[in-house]
Amino acid sequence: MPSHRARVLLLNAALGPLDYRVDREHDVVPGSIVLAPLGPRQIAGVVWEADRMPSDAEVGDNRLRPLAGVYDLPPIAAPLRRLIEWTASYYLAPPAAVLRMALASASALDGGRTVTEYRATGHVPDRMTAQRTQALERIGERQGLVRELAMAANVSDAVIRGLVKAGAIEAVTVAVDDPFPIPDPGHHQPELSKAQHEAAGALVAAVKAEAFQPFLLDGVTGSGKTEVYFEAVAEAIRRGRQTLVLLPEIALTEPFLKRFEARFGHVPVAWHSDLRQSQRRRAWRAIASGEAMVTVGARSALFLPYRNLGLIVVDEAHETSFKQEDGVTYHARDVAVMRGHFEGCPVVLASATPAIETRQQVALGRYAELRLPGRYGAAELPEIVTVNMLDTPPPRGRWLSPPLVEMIGQTIARQEQALLFLNRRGYAPLTLCRHCGHRFQCPNCTAWMVEHRLLARLQCHHCGHIMPPPRACPECHEEDALVACGPGVERIADEVAALFPDARTAIVTSDTLWSPAKAAEFVTRMDEGEIDIVIGTQLVTKGYHFPNLTLVGVIDADLGLSGGDLRAAERSFQQIAQVAGRAGRGAKPGHVLVQTREPSAPVIQALVSGDAESFYAAETESRRAANAPPFGRYAAIIVSAEKQDEAEETAKRIGRTAPQVEGMAVYGPAPAPLAMLRGRHRYRLLVHARRALDVQDVIRDWLGGVDWPRTVRVAVDVDPYSFV
Ligand code: ADP
Ligand code: ZN
DSSP states (O other): OOOSEEEEEESOTTOOOEEEEOOTTOOOOTTOEEEEEETTEEEEEEEEOGGGSOOSOOOOGGGOOBOOEEOSSOOOOHHHHHHHHHHHHHTTOOHHHHHHHHTOOGGGGSOOSEEEEEEEOSOOOSSOOHHHHHHHHHHTTOEEOHHHHHHHHTSOHHHHHHHHHTTSEEEEEEESOOOOOOOOTTTTOOOOOHHHHHHHHHHHHHHHHTSOEEEEEEEOTTSOHHHHHHHHHHHHHHTTOEEEEEOSOGGGHHHHHHHHHHHHSSOOEEESTTOOHHHHHHHHHHHHHTOOOEEEESGGGGGSOOSSEEEEEEETTTOGGGBOOSSSOOBHHHHHHHHHHHHTOEEEEEESSOOHHHHHHHHTTSSEEEEEOSOSTTOOOOEEEEEETTTSOOOTTOOSOHHHHHHHHHHHHTTOEEEEEOOOOSSBSEEEETTTOOBOBOSSSSSBOEEETTTTEEEOTTTOOEEOOOSBOTTTOOBTOEEEESOOHHHHHHHHHHHOTTOOEEEESTTTOOSHHHHHHHHHHHHTTOOSEEEEOGGGSSSOOOTTEEEEEESOTTGGGTTOOTTHHHHHHHHHHHHHTTTTOSSSOOEEEEEESOTTSHHHHHHHHTOHHHHHHHHHHHHHHHTOTTTEEEEEEEEEESSHHHHHHHHHHHHHTOOOOTTEEEEEEEEEEEEEETTEEEEEEEEEEETTSOHHHHHHHHHHTOOOOTTOEEEEEESOSOOO
């Protein structure tokens, strides 16, 4: 019998679920995507089992408003509904905020098979303005909605519409329901080595079993982890089941698409923030219908409504960029494992430098471990050598030590490529006045303004605030007294240009590789030997495979060790091991030079000796001793407000009402290390608890009993990765 009442979770994070009347013409089941009236508006939502989603507003049958409609889309399946509940509860987020990630393409909900997009015709109108010139220049080959083109060109919608009238931009009809081609599992199957074959066999068997099983695929850089999990993907395709591959950065999507196409004959469906609305809509619908066989994406792809998921892969699973820091603060690696649990499918975490959390799951027998001990084929792991910056320092005001300069020279003389790694964007991290000592600070954040010489401006890396490079000091008005302190990648590039004037260099950071298309262009230039020396941030440390890259120089290995973050040593190890892993992936051997002032530090020793095991063992023991994750757990409570006293007052009130719970300690409140961020003052409390404690439940009760003004924001970060 059709129910006459439906509980609906609406896409409004401020609201709990509401009940509606279901009229006879509508047929709904749990998971149905519906349109419901809310005040004068109509808003999308999903029908939920009433007993799993308590409502705080019980309304009598006679006062219920009727549902406005039911979308002609597959219902959100039970495993995804369970995942949404779990995520909301574990990360203390409103269920509607999690649901929003599943219904990520609002436009996908509406019917219609075509979308009108716009693109340049090449015709230049007689009447040109500065705005029109800028628009046409920036639009280039781009195609999209008027709004998307206006955003890309940084002009108003009216400018774009004017260009349409003038014939410089034309409308094109895009079919959004075109099917995606089905990847061919047998298109180009590689011959696997013995170790690869064994690992692939275990994964294929798990895909066949159609049951939950987490794996750690632990193989050194270049061991062929991708080829191995591709075999599991092939098996899922053969069985008609969908695969989701999560990558840590959208910049890695493009090279992945190429590799996938070489193996399977077609590219997979891509999902990331750079998609046009029509692409997003096409992908969403194909994912929901089950027709998108393989989807590759950044963490937001995790909550999409796959119809019959048979395999999840998290590549570079140790990457901290899987941790979402805004809005719902979830860790995509951990949620991926939960999704596999609810869907009943295997989950593969692939990494050359697995996180201690993941290793611990292996040690407990919860995850199966598959190992690939050596590089594929003739390639050898590169030798890692340190350069003691106290013994062989660079000349004053320079950052490349003589041994590194010599190696770079030899490498490019052999027509091989070199990569210099420094995890600092821009020219210099700090600018100060030599005369009065004034330092340029962001007006909105506790952070220095970073000089970006290529863009001729100072920029805050936290809030994006920019200012033109000043000529005179704003404090003492002395001219030409400003000095750049410390290096960023642009400064290293200057030094390289001075030392090797003929070398062709490229700077690779999120400033230069801001779209998948830019990343693809970089890969092509590297492959075709158009670049000799790359200077890059963490963006170049992972995923890439450049066979002719034989030298990696780490400019400052000590940089990541400051800061006192609980994962600092582990992260430094991972980052340097990953960037070292870019060297010597082809037939030619690779070399890695690590510049450090502390060659005897355990992290550096572990890298040089190749003895990762004892380093991990020592790190794991110190975590155990401190009852830090994965042995104990943390949750951060961050209180922020534009007015400092409001933030402080609320934080103190929360601190005073902290419950006394056995096995739980509360530290703070204290001003956060980033005491001001985007114009808001921040205070932090840190909850430290034993593993078995339901810390979420405790925090829910505790914060539920405290009131604060609407101008104050209280955010909870469960299992935090950032301690600022
Ligand atoms: P990882 O992901 O472990 O760093 P990759 O999967 O990128 O390693 O493999 C490194 C390189 O070796 C790639 O160019 C890959 O195509 C190649 N390779 C690995 N295994 C094989 C194989 N069995 N047959 C042919 N090429 C392989
Ligand atoms: Zn700022």
